[in-house]
Amino acid sequence: MEQDFNFEDAIAELEKIAQELENGKLNLDEAIKKFEVGMELSKKCTDYLENAEKKINVLVEKNGELVEEKFEN
Amino acid sequence: MNIKPISVTELNLYIKDKINKDEFLNNVYIKGEISNFKHHYTGHMYFTLKDEKSLIKCIMFKSSTERLNFTPKDGMKVRVFGTVAVFERDGVYQIYCKAMEEDGLGDLYQKYEELKNKLEKKGLFDSIHKKRIPFMPKVIGVLTSSTGSVIRDIINVSTRRNPNVYIRLLPVPVQGSGAEKEIAKAIEIMNEKKLADVIILARGGGSLEDLWPFNEEIVAEAIYNSNIPIISAVGHETDFTIADFVADLRAPTPSAAAELAVKDMRDINEKLMNYNKRYKLALNKKVEFMKLRFEKVMNRRAYTNPLQRIQDEYVRLDKVMKNIEISIIKQEKELRVKTIELITKIDSLSPLKILTRGYVVAEKEGNIVKSVDDIKLNDDINVTFSDGKVKANVKEILKNK
Incomplete structure (x- = not known):
């Protein structure tokens, strides 16, 4: 999860690719390449969301250090 | 003691009356700390107001508590506006609160x-310092x-x-x-x-x-x-x-x-799905467009009738051959005319032609005799006429002087 993946950048890139594909100026080879890049990026986004783990934690001080624990409400 | 005692009730009523008639006590404005606060189920509030040395009972009826913009509780410093009156049953005086506000709020x-x-x-507070909330x-x-x-x-x-x-x-x-x-x-x-x-x-x-x-x-x-x-x-x-x-x-x-x-993940997922859709649509469109272009190109004569070019070339070749033929015939004709002209010219220059006019050609041993010096007496010579030859013998040479 701590990989260097920025979701917002990925979404922005997805938007850019969509526009490039839609304005039709790319040649077919480029269009297919862009399409593949876009699909891969889209999958990365989905993976990122699915791999995120639910954590509701609380920071508590123990022996002068902040320790993260599961938060029981 | 001739004086007749009065009842407790009478005394309390008397005090109540006295207090009721007091202008000051009718409209008091006091500050103090709340203690013994009780919010009765009827909606009335009962509490004591105190300072360091003294306290006084207070009551606030539901009709007044409804206008409060805070919830009073013990220890809270408040200012109260109300009337001091006597509750004759218990022989106590208390404040009937009409309004209350938190003290120190000002x-x-x-x-x-x-x-x-x-x-x-x-x-x-400037907006230029405001950071964007991450997506x-x-x-x-x-x-x-x-x-x-x-x-x-x-x-x-x-x-x-x-x-x-x-x-x-x-x-x-x-x-x-x-x-x-x-x-x-x-x-x-x-x-x-x-x-x-x-x-x-x-x-x-x-x-x-x-x-x-x-x-x-x-x-x-x-x-x-x-x-x-x-x-x-x-x-x-x-x-x-x-x-x-x-x-x-x-x-x-x-x-x-x-x-x-x-x-909201539903929005995000929808957004991602929407991108997938857009991509597929755009690519399909592109492929469709390329197909159309391909079809259009294939519909051009070059592809529908590939022999056309060769046929065209044949036609061109035929034309060229025809031209060459025409030009050769023309040249031949010209040559023929020229030849006839030349022949005529040559003919007119022929010595034989001259002979018809009465001239003759003398030959000695196959050579044409151009001068009397070339021959001697008794030489045999051939003399050619236009219509035949004679063999002659030179009998006399008369050279022009």
Whole structure:
């Protein structure tokens, strides 16, 4: 999860690719390449969301250090 | 003792009457601290108002309590407006409260306004300092009390929007003296250890005094100095604290703050699916377009009738051959004319032609005799006429002088 993946950048890139594909100026080879890049990026986004783990934690001080624990409400 | 005693009731009624007639006691305005507060189920409030040395019973009827804009409780300093009257059954006098306000509020409001103006002048509220709330924060830092509905609301809303949300709660006291220092320290710790991508600073509704830590300069400075964007959600929608003004974003309630910090995954998934759709559509369109272009090209004669070119070349070749033929015939004709001309010319130059006019050619031993010097007496010579030859013998040479 701590990989260097920025979701917002990925979404922005997805938007850019969509526009490039839609304005039709790319040649077919480029269009297919862009399409593949876009699909891969889209999958990365989905993976990122699915791999995120639910954590509701609380920071508590123990022996002068902040320790993260599961938060029981 | 000739005097007739009166009853307790009579005495109390007398006192009551006296007090009722007192202008001053009809409209008193007093301050004190609440104790023994009881909110009766009938809606009336019973309490004691006291200072360091003395106390007085108070009653506030439901018709008046409904107009209160705060909930009185023990220890609270208030100002009360009402009437002093006697309850003759118990022989006590008490204040019948008509209105009540929190004491010291005036001071707080003034402090609030002063600090607000000061910080505004310093530029702490300027929009250029407002940081953007990240689109998809990995960790949502929450600074609030670890008990109560605020953290529960935030967790509920957040997990509803994103079941895989990561929340890091750093509990802080949200009211009482010293809370402001704890809040400021918590903001600093979150920044120092980079514990979150966005911070929600939240507190439920309360009186101005309750919310006061969020109106302290130390909290305002901590928010201003935070590198992590901060969403404030302090008090009710109508409460504006200094913290709200400095924060990068103000949410009307803690739930709203969670909504601002956590994207709804249904929207995100829909967005992603929408991109997939757009890509496929765009690519299909491209392929379709290329197919059309291909078909259009293939429909051109070059591809539909590939022999056309060769046929064209044949036609051209035929034309060229024809031209060559014509030109040869023409040349031949010209040559023929020229030849006839030449022949005629040659003919006219022929010696034989001259012979017809009466000239003759003499030959000696096959050579044409051009001069009398070439022949001697008795030489045999041939003389050619136009129509035949004679052999002759030279009998005499007469050379011209």
